Amino acid sequence: MTQSDPADQAPLICSSKGCDAPAKHAVLWNNPKIHTPDRRKTWLACDEHEPSLRQFLSARGFWKETQPVSDLPPAR
Known part of the structure; x- marks a missing residue:
């Protein structure tokens, strides 16, 4: 199996x-x-929608943290 670029x-x-x-x-x-x-489940967000997605999850006690997508581990 080869890894994709x-x-x-x-x-x-x-x-x-x-x-x-x-x-x-x-x-x-x-x-x-x-x-x-x-x-940890992940929702991806642009700059415009990160605050509203975070607020939606926070209101339900679900939000844990937000980090740059560059910090995500490589997809399997």
């Missing part, structure tokens, strides 16, 4: 409904009712 991968796109902007942020979250404490 990151340049060959599709660009990461914002998870906000209807947005097709490049993602710059990884919004990490966890629903404690269904996920183990160490599990």
Whole structure:
């Protein structure tokens, strides 16, 4: 099995409904009712939508942290 060149991968796109902007942020979250404490789900966000996605998750007690997409581990 060979690893693909990151340049060959599709660009990461914002998870906000209807947005097709490049993602710059990884919004990490966890629903404690269904996920183990160490599990992290990821929504991708552009600069415009990161605050609203973070606020949505925070209101439910799900938001854990936001980090640059460049800090995400490589896709498997």
